[in-house]
Amino acid sequence: MMVNMEHLISKALAKPPNQISYYVSQLLARLHSDRAMIEGSSQAFDLDAYARAGLCSVARELSIHRQISTEWQGRGDDLLPETENGYFNVLWQGHLLDVLLVSWSDDGCWSRYHWIVAESREIAERFFLDVCNWATEVRGEILVFDGSVWSKNERLFEAIRAASFDNLILPVSLKQEIQNDFARFFASRELYESYSIPWKRGVLLIGPPGNGKTHTVKAIVNQLRRPCLYVKSFKPRYGTVQGSIGAVFNRARQTAPCLVVLEDLDSLIDDKTRSAFLNEMDGFATNTGVVVLATTNHPERLDPAILDRPSRFDRKYHFNLPAAAERLRFIEAKNESLQPDMRLSEEGLIVVVKLTEGFSFAYLKELFLSSMMEWMEEMKSGGMDEIMSSRAAVLRGQMTAALSEPPIPPDDDDDDE
Helix, strand or coil, X not given: CHHHHCCHHHHHHCCCHXXXXXXXXXXXXXXXXXXXXXXXXXXXXXXXXXXXXXXXXXXXXXXXXXXXXXXXXXXXXXXXXXXXXXXXXXXXXXXXXXXXXXXXXXXXXXXXXXXXXXXXXXXXXXXXXXXXXXXXXCCCXXXXXXXXXXXXXXXXHHHHCCCCCCCCCCCHHHHHHHXXXXXXXXXXXXXXXXXXXXXXXXEEEECCCCCCHHHHHHHHHHHHCCCEEEECCCCCCCCCHHHHXXXXXXXXXXXXXXXXXXXXXXXXXXXXXXXXXXXXXXXXXXXXXXXXXXXXXXXXXXXXXXXXXXXXXXXXXXXXXXCHHHHHHHHHHHHHHCCHHHCCCHHHHHXXXXXXXCCCXXXXXXXXXXXXXXXXXXXXXXXXXXXXXXXXXXXXXHHHHHCCCCCCCCCCCXXXX
């Protein structure tokens, strides 16, 4: 059998794409005529992660070359290995199984098939279900989609835990309405179903950059403690954007009740992919328990079918530039965090609130940062009033100059406190 299997994968990949799965299935059926086999292409079957979690023991079949794709997830994060092609001997709950993974591309559409061979079909199906159920659970992490694969990001989850509505500065009525809306929705499944209303929701946060949208998303995720699927991109390494959109919503339906976070929606969806997105949001498939939480800095770039159709985004919250009351709360909080000799005076604080009309939270943050740097360079004890007033004028000049160019505000990752 080893001689026959040595070039199994390479022989299979030499076949036309529409024949590969049948060829492999036929060959394995002959090689394992005394055992049961199941096959499929579910993305939820993540054998690599399941084995890393210690839920089964995996030994590579040495006669067959194993091809591994290793992805860099970002500075400080572990590399993410994923088997593209390989044959494994698996020990799971006292049962010996064989698992074959084969991947190929057909006109840009990427396929990844698995075959599970076990002593009985029941055992093969139980193993398959256990791997998929485990892989779709979200436990103390954020599930991140980069256009091609899913990864579980514990670091992002920990970063989000620092965000709360307590340290979010927004108009009181807006902040309370958002909290109440999400809490009521997740507590009202039976009520929705009793009136035959689909238990799903689309929420869109709208406003210029730097005014609290990102912090609000983090606070919602942190407060609700529901599984969160975060989409970095719909653009895949292989396949189509439409296929990636479908993969995200399929995973959301498997994970529900959950949140799907789409930051900068206008940059994720274009005219070519709009139909696929709309079909997933409001098509034949049910999105029970799925909340799509999206943000946009440019609502004018969104198609009216996305922006204005109530059954897609039935809640829209507008994040305007902070009024004087919000600027005062922000500046007071930031000022209190400074060393005593660096702080604004009471009079200076009121002056800065007046000088920063039209500033976003991101620009207010930049005002404090640049003023602190200038103060440290000059070591002006008690001179922060003068420095910050001067820096406010400089930033206002930059904002005015930027009006004739595409806006490039300070980083919106932490746009308020």
